[in-house]
Amino acid sequence: MSTHSEPSPGKPSRLDPEAMPRRDFLGIAAASMAAGACGFAALGAAKLPKAAVLPSAAKKFKVTLPESLPSGTPFFPEGRSVVVFKDGDRVFAMSTVCTHLGCIVKPAAMGFDCPCHGSQFAPDGTVLRGPAPKGLPWLSVRSAGGGAILIDEGTVVPPGTKETV
Numbered sequence: 407m408s409t410h411s412e413p414s415p416g417k418p419s420r421l422d423p424e425a426m427p428r429r430d431f432l433g434i435a436a437a438s439m440a441a442g443a444c445g446f447a448a449l450g451a452a453k454l455p456k457a458a459v460l461p462s463a464a465k466k467f468k469v470t471l472p473e474s475l476p477s478g479t480p481f482f483p484e485g486r487s488v489v490v491f492k493d494g495d496r497v498f499a500m501s502t503v504c505t506h507l508g509c510i511v512k513p514a515a516m517g518f519d520c521p522c523h524g525s526q527f528a529p530d531g532t533v534l535r536g537p538a539p540k541g542l543p544w545l546s547v548r549s550a551g552g553g554a555i556l557i558d559e560g561t562v563v564p565p566g567t568k569e570t571v
Contacts (some may be wrong), residue, residue: 415557467561468550471497478529480513488557489513491529496568499545499557500531506538518542531565541565 509522531542546561
């Protein structure tokens with residue numbers, strides 16, 4: 407017989423960790439998931455002040471033509487899909503967006519050529535060869551004073567409309 411007693415298999419020792427009840431574990435897991443969801447929602451809300459759409463250029467803009475620009479020579483304002491012509495003391499502007507599928511036309515010997523599908527336009531924007539269904543649109547031009555002109559890409563005018571500067 408021994409004087410040292412062994413713990414009985416049914417009775418836990420007071421030094422053993424207490425087992426976590428299943429209900430407590432599920433409660434802690436649910437609270438952790440809710441905290442994570444709130445964290446991701448806060449990250450998404452932090453992105454809201456940023457614009458998701460890039461700003462586009464204004465439809466109305468000023469252009470100052472070079473003094474040395476000869477009459478009938480195209481002038482292409484940088485960063486715009488527009489061509490401006492000087493005709494004596496008058497000016498006019500046309501869009502350089504092809505009326506077929508929206509490609510940007512390039513200057514050519516006989517006017518403008520579309521590099522995408524081969525349409526050709528005269529210097530006044532009329533169609534010389536398709537598949538473009540109609541000519542290049544003429545745009546509204548107004549004098550802005552000081553030798554500058556104001557072009558409105560959003561306003562189409564009848565072909566032949568010229569502004570005196």
